[in-house]
Amino acid sequence: MNLKTTYLGLKLDTPLMAGASPLANDLDMVRRLEDAGSSAIVMPSLFEEQITREQFGTIYDLEAGSESFAEATTYFARVDDLRLGPDNYLDQVRKVKAAVKVPVIASLNGVTPSGWVEFATQIQQAGADALELNLYYLATTPLETGEAVERQLLDVVRMVKACVTLPVAVKVSPFFTSLCHFAKSLEAAGADALVLFNRFYQPDLDIEALEVEPSLNLSSPSTLRLRLRWLAMLHSQIGIPMAVSGGVHTAEGALKATMAGATAVQLVSALLLHGPELIETLRRDLLQWMEEHEYDSLDQMRGSLSLTKCPNPQAFERANYMRVLAGWKA
Ligand SMILES: Cc1cc2nc3c(=O)[nH]c(=O)nc-3n(C[C@H](O)[C@H](O)[C@H](O)COP(=O)(O)O)c2cc1C
Numbered sequence: 001m002n003l004k005t006t007y008l009g010l011k012l013d014t015p016l017m018a019g020a021s022p023l024a025n026d027l028d029m030v031r032r033l034e035d036a037g038s039s040a041i042v043m044p045s046l047f048e049e050q051i052t053r054e055q056f057g058t059i060y061d062l063e064a065g066s067e068s069f070a071e072a073t074t075y076f077a078r079v080d081d082l083r084l085g086p087d088n089y090l091d092q093v094r095k096v097k098a099a100v101k102v103p104v105i106a107s108l109n110g111v112t113p114s115g116w117v118e119f120a121t122q123i124q125q126a127g128a129d130a131l132e133l134n135l136y137y138l139a140t141t142p143l144e145t146g147e148a149v150e151r152q153l154l155d156v157v158r159m160v161k162a163c164v165t166l167p168v169a170v171k172v173s174p175f176f177t178s179l180c181h182f183a184k185s186l187e188a189a190g191a192d193a194l195v196l197f198n199r200f201y202q203p204d205l206d207i208e209a210l211e212v213e214p215s216l217n218l219s220s221p222s223t224l225r226l227r228l229r230w231l232a233m234l235h236s237q238i239g240i241p242m243a244v245s246g247g248v249h250t251a252e253g254a255l256k257a258t259m260a261g262a263t264a265v266q267l268v269s270a271l272l273l274h275g276p277e278l279i280e281t282l283r284r285d286l287l288q289w290m291e292e293h294e295y296d297s298l299d300q301m302r303g304s305l306s307l308t309k310c311p312n313p314q315a316f317e318r319a320n321y322m323r324v325l326a327g328w329k330a
Contacts, residue, residue: 001296003286005039007241007264008130008167008193010103012039014286015298016254016279019245019266020044020107020132020171025092027099029276034100036279041096041104042266045134046089048110051119054086086119093126103129105169111137113155120163133160134171134198146177154189161190169243171195174226180237187238194234195243195266196227218269223247228260233313235261235306249273251285258298259305 003014017040018024018033024043033041089106096104106128110116120131135153139146161168170191176182183194204213224247231242243264244257254265270278295301307313 001287001290003283003298005263005298007040007243008105008169010040010129010167012103012264013037014039014283015258015263015265016282016286017264017266018042018271018276018279019268020134021268021272023268023271023276024096027095030096030099032276033271033279034102036276037283038102038276038279040102040129040264041100042132043089043093043096043104043106043128045107045109045132046086046119048108048112048116050089051086051110051116052114086122090122090126093123093128097127105130105132107132107134107171108160109134109136111135111153111156113152113159117156117159118163120160120166120168124164124166128166130167130169130192131160131164132169132171132195133157134195136173136198136200138200150176150182150185154185157186157189157191167192169193169195171198171245173198173200174230175200179230180233183234183238187240191240193241193243193263194238195245196230196234196262197246199223199246218272219247219249220269221247221249221253224253224256227262228256229307231257231260231262232305232307234308235303236308251282251289254282254286255289255301256305259301259303261303261306263302 005012005015007015014037016037018038020042022044023029023033024041030041093104093106104127106123108120108123108131123131133156135156137149137153139149157168157170168191170186170193172182172186172194174197186194199219201214201216204215206213224244227244227246231244234242241263242261243266244262245266248254248257248265248267249270257265267279307316310316
């Protein structure tokens with residue numbers, strides 16, 4: 001019985017890995033993650049804005065908005081808080097590589113099909129084993145069509161792929177009108193895997209101070225549901241592996257994600273809450289559950305609860321939707 005999996009061409013002992021977060025900024029933490037059984041280390045993202053700022057001395061076109069939006073200038077300070085600039089980022093890739101034997105997956109976050117993507121080449125030269133590309137884009141005007149947004153993001157993927165021979169995973173949001181179509185297009189653009197999902201920053205409002213409150217909540221196990229739905233939907237409709245990111249806190253969550261179709265299981269909130277040693281607990285619990293249920297491998301269960309096994313996913317979705325609403329008892 002084993003937990004082996006292959007993700008991004010990397011042969012891994014388990015699907016469990018630390019997802020993109022500041023955990024990989026600390027080398028002691030990185031070693032603890034490896035000791036606990038993290039089968040790869042995903043680095044936090046370097047943002048397109050950090051690269052273009054170094055290249056062109058600017059972040060966005062905030063000056064243009066600063067008169068009409070008094071807060072605009074304060075964004076500079078906040079962006080300055082970002083820990084690693086491009087050179088430091090490359091240094092950190094090298095240091096993490098030297099600190100652990102498991103594969104290191106660097107992460108870029110960007111949305112503009114332009115020169116910054118060439119930084120991917122330097123990440124490759126710094127020794128990363130793979131790259132995660134986080135496409136975090138919010139269309140903010142009625143002039144932007146869904147089609148144009150998708151075209152732009154696909155261009156970014158193609159450009160990054162043209163810069164590297166590394167495998168590239170694309171981390172997406174669930175907010176596409178036809179995610180199945182977009183996922184297929186990402187595959188055609190060269191994505192070697194998908195990561196479901198990034199979490200959109202959802203600011204709160206302070207009604208006393210009349211301010212927007214940036215907030216980042218850690219996930220709970222219920223966060224996983226949306227991922228399960230789309231893993232199950234996409235499994236076997238696309239030919240590339242998928243990693244789940246969001247809401248895995250227990251071995252049960254990892255099993256659900258695998259049965260829905262995930263090949264890799266990324267954890268962040270659970271590790272921030274319980275420490276890297278949680279990975280070891282999850283690994284043990286996974287093996288115990290598999291022994292009790294007579295599974296030899298994760299391959300055996302992968303996709304067993306995929307929606308694509310269902311003859312009519314559309315009807316299945318609507319029927320269940322109707323059933324849960326009608327079944328509610330006050
Ligand atoms: C403190 C923190 C920092 C994060 N930084 C990044 C990042 O740099 N790049 C990225 O792609 N995702 C980042 N994420 C998102 C996580 O990789 C992950 O997608 C998200 O937290 C959902 O997974 P979880 O439920 O296991 O936390 C961050 C999350 C947290 C909590």
